[in-house]
Amino acid sequence: GILRRVPLLLSYQGIIHPSLALAATLRALGLNEGVVETSLAGPVLRLGEHRLPLDREGQALLRLHGAAEHYPEVSALAVLSGAVAPATLKGKVVFVGVSAAGFNDLHATALGQTFSGVRLQAALTQDLLDDALVRVPQFSGVLQLALCLLGGLLLSAGFFFNRSQRRFVLLAAASIVLPQLLGAWLFVRHDVFLPLAAPLVLVGLLTALAL
Numbered sequence: 001g002i003l004r005r006v007p008l009l010l011s012y013q014g015i016i017h018p019s020l021a022l023a024a025t026l027r028a029l030g031l032n033e034g035v036v037e038t039s040l041a042g043p044v045l046r047l048g049e050h051r052l053p054l055d056r057e058g059q060a061l062l063r064l065h066g067a068a069e070h071y072p073e074v075s076a077l078a079v080l081s082g083a084v085a086p087a088t089l090k091g092k093v094v095f096v097g098v099s100a101a102g103f104n105d106l107h108a109t110a111l112g113q114t115f116s117g118v119r120l121q122a123a124l125t126q127d128l129l130d131d132a133l134v135r136v137p138q139f140s141g142v143l144q145l146a147l148c149l150l151g152g153l154l155l156s157a158g159f160f161f162n163r164s165q166r167r168f169v170l171l172a173a174a175s176i177v178l179p180q181l182l183g184a185w186l187f188v189r190h191d192v193f194l195p196l197a198a199p200l201v202l203v204g205l206l207t208a209l210a211l
Contacts, residue, residue: 003107003115006124008045009036009058016058020095021124028093028129041192042138052128053135053191061134061193063127068115071122073099093129095121134193147199151175155206165211172207176200 008022018026034047045052054060078084097118098105105117127133158171179196186192
Protein backbone atom coordinates (compact mmCIF):
# COMPACT_ATOMS: atom_id res chain seq x y z
CA GLY A 1 0.00 0.00 0.00
CA ILE A 2 0.87 3.69 0.06
CA LEU A 3 3.12 4.65 2.94
CA ARG A 4 1.80 7.74 4.72
CA ARG A 5 2.51 7.16 8.41
CA VAL A 6 5.81 6.14 9.94
CA PRO A 7 6.54 5.18 13.56
CA LEU A 8 8.39 7.56 15.85
CA LEU A 9 7.94 5.64 19.09
CA LEU A 10 7.98 1.85 19.33
CA SER A 11 7.06 -0.25 22.36
CA TYR A 12 8.89 -3.51 23.09
CA GLN A 13 8.35 -5.46 26.32
CA GLY A 14 6.89 -2.40 27.97
CA ILE A 15 9.79 -0.10 27.06
CA ILE A 16 9.38 2.83 24.64
CA HIS A 17 12.14 3.09 22.04
CA PRO A 18 12.75 5.87 19.50
CA SER A 19 12.74 5.09 15.79
CA LEU A 20 15.97 5.45 13.84
CA ALA A 21 15.00 8.89 12.55
CA LEU A 22 13.95 10.09 16.00
CA ALA A 23 17.16 8.77 17.58
CA ALA A 24 19.21 10.58 14.93
CA THR A 25 17.23 13.77 15.53
CA LEU A 26 17.82 13.57 19.28
CA ARG A 27 21.53 13.17 18.65
CA ALA A 28 21.58 16.08 16.20
CA LEU A 29 19.82 18.31 18.74
CA GLY A 30 22.09 17.21 21.58
CA LEU A 31 19.19 15.71 23.55
CA ASN A 32 18.84 12.41 25.39
CA GLU A 33 15.08 12.19 25.66
CA GLY A 34 11.77 13.70 24.69
CA VAL A 35 8.47 14.22 26.50
CA VAL A 36 5.03 13.19 25.23
CA GLU A 37 2.40 15.80 26.04
CA THR A 38 -1.32 16.00 25.40
CA SER A 39 -3.08 18.79 23.54
CA LEU A 40 -6.52 19.54 22.18
CA ALA A 41 -5.48 18.34 18.72
CA GLY A 42 -3.77 15.16 19.97
CA PRO A 43 -0.50 13.85 21.45
CA VAL A 44 2.66 15.91 20.94
CA LEU A 45 6.29 14.85 21.33
CA ARG A 46 8.37 17.71 22.73
CA LEU A 47 12.07 17.74 21.87
CA GLY A 48 13.52 20.90 23.35
CA GLU A 49 11.79 23.71 21.44
CA HIS A 50 10.38 21.31 18.83
CA ARG A 51 6.80 20.04 19.18
CA LEU A 52 6.07 17.05 16.97
CA PRO A 53 2.50 15.77 16.39
CA LEU A 54 1.82 12.07 16.94
CA ASP A 55 -1.17 9.81 16.69
CA ARG A 56 -2.24 7.46 19.47
CA GLU A 57 0.02 4.69 18.09
CA GLY A 58 3.13 6.88 18.25
CA GLN A 59 3.20 7.38 14.49
CA ALA A 60 3.77 10.55 12.48
CA LEU A 61 2.20 11.62 9.19
CA LEU A 62 5.12 11.87 6.78
CA ARG A 63 5.46 15.00 4.67
CA LEU A 64 7.68 14.60 1.61
CA HIS A 65 9.10 17.81 0.19
CA GLY A 66 9.92 16.42 -3.23
CA ALA A 67 10.88 13.38 -5.24
CA ALA A 68 13.40 10.85 -3.96
CA GLU A 69 16.21 12.86 -5.55
CA HIS A 70 15.37 15.74 -3.17
CA TYR A 71 17.11 13.71 -0.47
CA PRO A 72 20.64 13.22 -1.85
CA GLU A 73 22.58 10.01 -1.54
CA VAL A 74 26.29 9.32 -1.78
CA SER A 75 27.83 6.00 -2.73
CA ALA A 76 29.60 4.31 0.19
CA LEU A 77 32.38 3.34 -2.23
CA ALA A 78 32.87 7.00 -3.15
CA VAL A 79 33.15 7.93 0.52
CA LEU A 80 35.60 5.13 1.34
CA SER A 81 37.74 5.88 -1.71
CA GLY A 82 38.00 9.56 -0.80
CA ALA A 83 36.11 10.75 -3.88
CA VAL A 84 33.69 12.71 -1.67
CA ALA A 85 35.04 15.80 0.06
CA PRO A 86 34.61 15.73 3.86
CA ALA A 87 32.82 19.09 3.70
CA THR A 88 30.00 17.39 1.77
CA LEU A 89 28.92 15.45 4.85
CA LYS A 90 30.11 17.77 7.61
CA GLY A 91 27.34 19.02 9.88
CA LYS A 92 24.70 16.80 8.28
CA VAL A 93 22.65 13.87 9.53
CA VAL A 94 23.82 10.86 7.55
CA PHE A 95 22.15 7.46 7.30
CA VAL A 96 23.94 4.37 6.02
CA GLY A 97 21.74 1.89 4.21
CA VAL A 98 21.00 0.03 1.01
CA SER A 99 18.78 0.94 -1.94
CA ALA A 100 18.90 -2.20 -4.11
CA ALA A 101 15.49 -3.68 -4.92
CA GLY A 102 16.68 -7.14 -3.87
CA PHE A 103 16.70 -6.11 -0.23
CA ASN A 104 12.91 -5.55 -0.33
CA ASP A 105 13.20 -2.14 1.35
CA LEU A 106 11.36 -0.03 -1.24
CA HIS A 107 8.12 1.77 -0.34
CA ALA A 108 5.42 3.42 -2.45
CA THR A 109 4.62 6.97 -1.32
CA ALA A 110 1.79 9.46 -1.83
CA LEU A 111 3.91 11.25 -4.43
CA GLY A 112 3.63 8.25 -6.72
CA GLN A 113 7.34 7.47 -6.38
CA THR A 114 9.21 4.67 -4.65
CA PHE A 115 11.51 5.56 -1.77
CA SER A 116 14.10 3.32 -0.20
CA GLY A 117 13.87 2.82 3.53
CA VAL A 118 16.99 4.86 4.20
CA ARG A 119 15.64 7.80 2.16
CA LEU A 120 12.40 7.68 4.14
CA GLN A 121 14.43 7.94 7.33
CA ALA A 122 16.20 10.98 5.88
CA ALA A 123 12.88 12.56 4.87
CA LEU A 124 11.40 11.95 8.32
CA THR A 125 14.47 13.40 10.03
CA GLN A 126 14.19 16.56 7.92
CA ASP A 127 10.52 16.84 8.90
CA LEU A 128 11.44 16.50 12.58
CA LEU A 129 14.19 19.11 12.45
CA ASP A 130 12.05 21.53 10.41
CA ASP A 131 8.87 21.01 12.49
CA ALA A 132 7.18 20.10 9.21
CA LEU A 133 5.14 17.05 10.23
CA VAL A 134 1.48 17.13 9.22
CA ARG A 135 -1.16 16.80 11.92
CA VAL A 136 -4.63 15.29 11.55
CA PRO A 137 -6.57 16.52 14.63
CA GLN A 138 -7.97 13.77 16.80
CA PHE A 139 -11.39 15.43 16.59
CA SER A 140 -11.40 15.26 12.77
CA GLY A 141 -14.11 12.56 12.80
CA VAL A 142 -16.44 14.74 14.86
CA LEU A 143 -15.61 17.71 12.64
CA GLN A 144 -16.53 15.75 9.50
CA LEU A 145 -19.86 14.76 11.06
CA ALA A 146 -20.56 18.37 12.05
CA LEU A 147 -19.75 19.62 8.54
CA CYS A 148 -22.02 16.96 7.03
CA LEU A 149 -24.90 18.03 9.29
CA LEU A 150 -24.27 21.73 8.63
CA GLY A 151 -24.03 21.23 4.87
CA GLY A 152 -27.19 19.11 4.85
CA LEU A 153 -29.14 21.67 6.89
CA LEU A 154 -27.99 24.61 4.75
CA LEU A 155 -28.87 22.89 1.48
CA SER A 156 -32.21 21.67 2.85
CA ALA A 157 -33.10 25.18 3.97
CA GLY A 158 -31.96 26.61 0.66
CA PHE A 159 -34.03 24.06 -1.25
CA PHE A 160 -37.29 24.52 0.68
CA PHE A 161 -37.21 28.25 1.40
CA ASN A 162 -35.45 29.64 -1.65
CA ARG A 163 -37.27 29.52 -4.98
CA SER A 164 -34.27 30.76 -6.98
CA GLN A 165 -32.27 27.94 -8.53
CA ARG A 166 -29.35 30.29 -9.10
CA ARG A 167 -29.11 31.14 -5.40
CA PHE A 168 -29.30 27.46 -4.50
CA VAL A 169 -26.42 26.68 -6.85
CA LEU A 170 -24.40 29.52 -5.33
CA LEU A 171 -25.12 28.16 -1.85
CA ALA A 172 -24.03 24.67 -2.92
CA ALA A 173 -20.86 26.05 -4.51
CA ALA A 174 -20.04 27.99 -1.34
CA SER A 175 -20.59 24.83 0.73
CA ILE A 176 -17.99 23.07 -1.42
CA VAL A 177 -15.42 25.84 -1.89
CA LEU A 178 -15.29 27.41 1.58
CA PRO A 179 -14.34 24.22 3.48
CA GLN A 180 -11.61 23.55 0.92
CA LEU A 181 -10.24 27.06 1.32
CA LEU A 182 -10.23 26.60 5.09
CA GLY A 183 -8.47 23.25 4.73
CA ALA A 184 -5.87 24.71 2.36
CA TRP A 185 -5.18 27.62 4.74
CA LEU A 186 -4.76 25.31 7.74
CA PHE A 187 -2.43 23.03 5.78
CA VAL A 188 -0.22 25.82 4.42
CA ARG A 189 -0.09 27.96 7.56
CA HIS A 190 -0.32 25.40 10.37
CA ASP A 191 0.52 21.98 8.81
CA VAL A 192 -2.96 20.73 9.75
CA PHE A 193 -4.81 18.38 7.41
CA LEU A 194 -8.60 18.20 7.62
CA PRO A 195 -10.28 15.23 5.92
CA LEU A 196 -13.12 16.82 3.94
CA ALA A 197 -14.10 14.04 1.55
CA ALA A 198 -17.30 12.98 3.37
CA PRO A 199 -18.94 16.45 3.67
CA LEU A 200 -17.95 17.38 0.11
CA VAL A 201 -19.41 14.16 -1.31
CA LEU A 202 -22.61 14.70 0.70
CA VAL A 203 -23.00 18.26 -0.58
CA GLY A 204 -22.41 17.08 -4.15
CA LEU A 205 -25.01 14.30 -3.86
CA LEU A 206 -27.63 16.59 -2.28
CA THR A 207 -27.03 19.22 -4.94
CA ALA A 208 -27.39 16.67 -7.74
CA LEU A 209 -30.66 15.34 -6.24
CA ALA A 210 -32.07 18.84 -5.78
CA LEU A 211 -31.33 19.90 -9.34
